Amino acid sequence: MGAPATTDSLTVRDERTGKTYSIPIVNNSISATAFKAIKAPKKSGEREENETERGLRVSDKGFLNTAVITSEITYIDGEAGVLRYRGYPIEQLATQSNFLETAYLLIYGALPSSSQFASFEYEVTRHSILHVDTESLFRAFRYDAHPMAMMTSAFAALGSYYSEANPSLQGQTLYTKGDPQSIANMDKQIFRLIGKATTLAAMAYRVRQGRPFVQPPTGMGYTESFLYQMDHLTEENYKPSPVLAKALDILFLLHADHELNASCTTVLQTGSSLVDPYSAIATGCASLYGPLHGGANEAVIRMLISIGSPENVPAFVEAVKRREKVLSGFGHRVYKTSDPRSFIVRQIADEVFKVTGKDELLETAMLLHKIAMNDEYFIKRKLAPNVDFWSGLIYRAMGFPLDFFPVLFAVPRVVGWLAHWRQMMLQSGGVKIWRPRQIYVGSGKRDYVPINSRESVAGFKKEPSSIAHTGQSKRAQLAEHRCKL
Known part of the structure; x- marks a missing residue:
């Protein structure tokens, strides 16, 4: 028997569901939106904000390996030190x-x-x-x-x-x-x-x-x-x-x-x-x-x-x-x-x-x-x-x-x-x-609390910084005045 035929695609098996997906490879790239088809039921206790049932998202902080456009302008090979215009x-x-x-x-x-x-x-x-x-x-x-x-x-x-x-x-x-x-x-x-x-x-x-x-x-x-x-x-x-x-x-x-x-x-x-x-x-x-x-x-x-x-x-x-x-x-x-x-x-x-x-x-x-x-x-x-x-x-x-x-x-x-x-x-x-x-990792749904019933949340990065006032700003703070209506 000869070697199996190869196709320009990526095969992904989702171990959560046992399903297999074939994602086309075009110009040595895959479409990030193709991963939206890879869905799984939400686990018991899982955050609804994960949106597991709506398909996978691709995480790429700082665009380290994400192509956002097809271009014919400039080519860079960082490994070989190559730069070409058109x-x-x-x-x-x-x-x-x-x-x-x-x-x-x-x-x-x-x-x-x-x-x-x-x-x-x-x-x-x-x-x-x-x-x-x-x-x-x-x-x-x-x-x-x-x-x-x-x-x-x-x-x-x-x-x-x-x-x-x-x-x-x-x-x-x-x-x-x-x-x-x-x-x-x-x-x-x-x-x-x-x-x-x-x-x-x-x-x-x-x-x-x-x-x-x-x-x-x-x-x-x-x-x-x-x-x-x-x-x-x-x-x-x-x-x-x-x-x-x-x-x-x-x-x-x-x-x-x-x-x-x-x-x-x-x-x-x-x-x-x-x-x-x-x-x-x-x-x-x-x-x-x-x-x-x-x-x-x-x-x-x-x-x-x-x-x-x-x-x-x-x-x-x-x-x-x-x-x-x-x-x-x-x-x-x-x-x-x-x-x-x-x-x-x-x-x-x-x-x-x-x-x-x-x-x-x-x-x-x-x-x-x-x-x-x-x-x-x-x-x-x-x-x-x-x-x-x-x-x-x-x-x-x-x-x-x-x-x-x-x-x-x-x-x-x-x-x-x-x-x-x-x-x-x-x-x-x-x-x-x-x-x-x-990828949202903040609080889940919570109800509004009136200002008189809230507990103060304080600490570094959790509240506005105190600003030192000098000069005219400081003098104005110390002055007495009545606001005009």
Whole structure:
């Protein structure tokens, strides 16, 4: 007899009932909803909130192994250290392409012809100018406002200027119809968002310094225009350093997309409600704001500053092993070997340092890199340098303030967010709102108790914290007054 025939399916036997289920395997994945068919009678005394009779739920805290969408955009092999945009290795794109060409690739699926690229570049740069009222928005922020807070607010505010971009006003099929008019409207918003991203970032930078805003120049590349808007004062024929513009262009390319990271997932979660793209991008910006995501390269510099000189590195490494210190810039949620982008960024660093001079933290960083790469503790835990380790040093050498680092991440990532948003809007079968399940472990049904009959539930995390009042707040508490009716 020959070997039994194999099928692309998973056979599951539920020992509670003795029933067997066959679940199809498609693209090496199984449908989580298939487990809803695996039902069992509720046991005696079992919590009704388990919903056992309604089928199994799949628990996956933090989306460690849950696929929520079918995508053709970015592929990552974390075990092999591979990153590809639309099939193209990141190494080839970083050395042969540029940011806007790669943006076209990510959004539309193919590298553009000369005429296609010229048209795309023209539209993006032409849509970089903001409504003059936007200046009032930025001037309303505190002098010390974090630039990412300004960026998040500004992206959301942009949506209020374009009523034709809002499905709440134009109908919920505005972006999902897939006809030429709908796609043209979608692409116009894409041009606007990519074009205005650098303008918003430059305004967030200059408002902190009390400088007047600069209109986007004509005849300059994407990152060159960005640097111009940030730094130009009253000089004639001002032209940013081509070395810095090129380095920033490659860094933007490397940060343009990274599959379903936290911020991209946030954009899609928000976008699934069919909100306008400006609001969706604002939520991505808010997600990127977090220190576990867009603030990682800033954390690297703060770590290196805390270490100080190279002679302090060995003691710091030992403190990391004892879990007394946090190591930033090493390891990655996806990559279990070296981050392929880190090698490219290291090469960029050398080019930048040639014109800016070596950063005073470079020797400390290089020694930390050397020790970590040869220490069994880090090797065993697969803690190799990631893209944030070197990019922070480059941004610092280029003169960007630490709290502006996440902005330099957000501007290029707008492209990736838009690519995934556009793909979701045009996917077969339309858009369904994302609604994850939960596993409820709280109290069962209980009856309301009047306030005079309740027992106090007190303790840490079980009641509001006591807040210390000072200054005017404290004086107001001590004052006597009568409320006006």
